Amino acid sequence: MGAQAAYDAVVSIAERWSLTTAPPVQQQESPMIKVSVMYPYTAGARFDHAYYRETHMPMVKQRLGAACLYYTVDKGIAGGAPGSAPVYVAKCDFVCVSVEAFLAARDPHAQEIGRDIANYTDIQPVLQFSEVVVERSEV
């Protein structure tokens, strides 16, 4: 039995038993992507971590809709050298289905999102698009 036939058989069984037939994530042809938004540590700069966590991030997630699977938020503690400042005072990752889906979902709301940044910081964020190579390692 070939791979396709085997897969069809499993799907048939799963459908009969009303199981989910979605293939495991590893078999996705297009890997997920991550949009990292990083706020460089700047002495004396303002950053309202509570507003960022409670208001800004949920608002952006809502605007991104199905393009964004979930997000993470970090607050910088320290750099690699003992006693050094962190590279970023805060950063987040939006895990999304594709770069194109992220841009299509964000662009209509880019002005609103950009305007809201002033409500929690005066730091200009740095953006990076990445391919998710390992979403979450096994324990």
Added chain:
Amino acid sequence: MGAQAAYDAVVSIAERWSLTTAPPVQQQESPMIKVSVMYPYTAGARFDHAYYRETHMPMVKQRLGAACLYYTVDKGIAGGAPGSAPVYVAKCDFVCVSVEAFLAARDPHAQEIGRDIANYTDIQPVLQFSEVVVERSEV
């Protein structure tokens, strides 16, 4: 009924029905921390993503033991401006129980881990310690 009495009542009901009584993660006194290791994009520099994913990262995870809950790995695609290079050619996050636990687990293996870096890149990584504010948002 006060908050403690209400909680006790719920616990009592849960125990009777053999439900889990673990408090939600948000009530943990010590938040998880994240150790980010970021490799700045450098034109012409070498980075073996396959070795990093398949050999280096699992080795480090093994050496960190119970101090590290799991890790993530990203491969840089682009920066925020259209057509720009990513800030980091690769980066990873080790989600750990505490900074102290990470350092205690890593320090005996720091030389071995450092030596292995030459096997996949000639870029000097940048480190950051962060507090995990939102580990993974709700969908």
